[in-house]
Amino acid sequence: MRVLITGGNGYIGSHTCIELLAAGHAVTIVDNLSNSSPAVVERIARIAGRQPEFHQLDVRDAAGLERLFARQAFDALIHFAGVKAVAESVADPLKYYSNNVCGSALLFDAALRHGVTRLVFSSSATVYGEAARSPIGEDAPLAPANPYGRSKRMVEELLADLCRANPGLRAVALRYFNPVGAHPSGRVGEAPGGIPDNLMPYLCQVAVGRLPELTVFGNDYPTPDGTAIRDYIHVVDLAQGHLKAFDYLEREGGMHFINLGTGRGTSVLELLAAFERVNGVRIPHRMGARRPGDTTETYADAARAAQQLGWSTRLSLEDMCRDAWCWQKLNPAGYA
Numbered sequence: 001m002r003v004l005i006t007g008g009n010g011y012i013g014s015h016t017c018i019e020l021l022a023a024g025h026a027v028t029i030v031d032n033l034s035n036s037s038p039a040v041v042e043r044i045a046r047i048a049g050r051q052p053e054f055h056q057l058d059v060r061d062a063a064g065l066e067r068l069f070a071r072q073a074f075d076a077l078i079h080f081a082g083v084k085a086v087a088e089s090v091a092d093p094l095k096y097y098s099n100n101v102c103g104s105a106l107l108f109d110a111a112l113r114h115g116v117t118r119l120v121f122s123s124s125a126t127v128y129g130e131a132a133r134s135p136i137g138e139d140a141p142l143a144p145a146n147p148y149g150r151s152k153r154m155v156e157e158l159l160a161d162l163c164r165a166n167p168g169l170r171a172v173a174l175r176y177f178n179p180v181g182a183h184p185s186g187r188v189g190e191a192p193g194g195i196p197d198n199l200m201p202y203l204c205q206v207a208v209g210r211l212p213e214l215t216v217f218g219n220d221y222p223t224p225d226g227t228a229i230r231d232y233i234h235v236v237d238l239a240q241g242h243l244k245a246f247d248y249l250e251r252e253g254g255m256h257f258i259n260l261g262t263g264r265g266t267s268v269l270e271l272l273a274a275f276e277r278v279n280g281v282r283i284p285h286r287m288g289a290r291r292p293g294d295t296t297e298t299y300a301d302a303a304r305a306a307q308q309l310g311w312s313t314r315l316s317l318e319d320m321c322r323d324a325w326c327w328q329k330l331n332p333a334g335y336a
Ligand code: NAD
Pocket: 006, 007, 008, 009, 010, 011, 012, 013, 030, 031, 032, 033, 034, 035, 036, 057, 058, 059, 060, 079, 080, 081, 082, 083, 084, 099, 103, 122, 123, 124, 125, 176, 177, 178, 179
């Protein structure tokens, strides 16, 4: 298959490109490089032993998309491109509706007109919102608590409407839990600009000496050690879930919503301890206040992915910590 990957230079997209190339697919990347480096393309090629095609393009550039689709036929589309910082989405909602919602609408329009029938969309567990009870199944009510989450829900609804209107179209929205880790080669990984918002990249930057200490956001949660619980998933497992979603769309029509998580919860202090143990490093840290909007406990019901995709995670918390640290040590300043 020739697969179009939007946002393929980003964290999850780059790992998925590697898995697709390794499985023998041809890959075309579209990315506007707003949150990634052009260097990623060569890293992907070195690991996979095959070259992806790359186009620097914004998914909101309708004329650019038209030229791309007119030149080349695609069997499938994986749509990663978008913006993803919760706090920024509250301060600048239009950036989120423009990139995530308008961008998706323009992209799907071009894809449909050019005969693409299989779509995979990067959604997020954030669509469930703060009140959802874990383990969270796909039929839980959706109540996203911020513009980022609402933009993801809107695109899910847009895709479902497109599937209803176009019986030949098949789509999966994959709801990711907390992707962490890096490719075991240490050559691609997560490279956030500025100070990271998320726990694992923050922890890595403390370990490598770029940040002085980690603040644990709240140790008064009603959990065994008082810190909040999440479902961390290795990015390579997550990437492989996308290939399984393709296989599924070979067999099944219509629109599907599927969680990608391990189904297991890990607390902040458990992750910290695993990172120190596996990597033999000390992470200076202190207890701080809860972060507004954080949930106590969020982890997936991963049964639907197992039953429908035949997919479940293989890599452990230790693998996540080891690979995240390997990437950070080899690339202390990311791709810079
Ligand atoms: P990322 O920022 O590393 O990758 C996104 C890529 O899209 C970047 O390379 C960026 O340059 C590109 N991009 C952004 N806007 C674009 C546009 N308008 N046109 C073209 N390219 C554009 O993020 P990621 O962590 O790899 O996330 C990928 C997707 O998965 C996003 O849609 C995100 O919302 C979703 N997601 C991520 C997480 C997570 O924790 N990383 C969790 C749930 C869902």
